[in-house]
Amino acid sequence: MSILVRSIAWLLAVAVTFATLGPPGLRPHSDLGQDGEHALAFILVGLAFGLAYPRRRLLSAAAAVGLIGVLELMQFWAPGRHARLQDFLVDALTACIGFALAAATDWLLTRFRTSSAVTSEGPAE
Numbered sequence: 001m002s003i004l005v006r007s008i009a010w011l012l013a014v015a016v017t018f019a020t021l022g023p024p025g026l027r028p029h030s031d032l033g034q035d036g037e038h039a040l041a042f043i044l045v046g047l048a049f050g051l052a053y054p055r056r057r058l059l060s061a062a063a064a065v066g067l068i069g070v071l072e073l074m075q076f077w078a079p080g081r082h083a084r085l086q087d088f089l090v091d092a093l094t095a096c097i098g099f100a101l102a103a104a105t106d107w108l109l110t111r112f113r114t115s116s117a118v119t120s121e122g123p124a125e
Contacts, residue, residue, distance in 0.1 A: 002052065009048035016041050020071050021078045038087060039094040042068070046098020047105075054106055061099040065092045 019027045019041065030037055046064060053060045072088045075081040 005048065006052040009045070009052040012041075012045050012048050016045055017071060021074055021081065024080045035086075035090050038090045042091045042094040043098040043101070046095035047101050048098070050099040050102025051105065054102070057099055057103060061096055064095045064099070068092050068095060 028037075032040060046061070049060050049064060050057050068091045069088055072083045072091070075083040
């Protein structure tokens with residue numbers, strides 16, 4: 001399962017990189033608006049990487065914020081693209097929200113497993 005989650009995380013990272021640096025005409029568009037599209041993309045990236053690398057979640061989150069900054073700066077050299085501080089802030093914040101959602105999901109699953117293990121044992125004899 002972890003190979004699948006890691007593959008999805010890296011595929012999302014590649015897709016976001018292409019959407020960020022690729023030709024504007026090939027970028028997907030939705031009714032969410034620019035900030036909404038950025039938020040959705042980076043929440044998914046943060047969630048995927050947070051689930052894929054649970055033991056290195058804090059390091060992954062810090063690396064994600066750094067790489068989001070690099071992606072934004074690389075837009076200075078990408079034709080038809082522009083770097084904006086607002087985009088960086090939305091992307092970094094929502095990626096961190098994705099990592100927090102992954103941590104909350106892990107916590108809930110752990111509590112659910114623990115409580116179901118205790119109830120399935122039955123009364124002590």
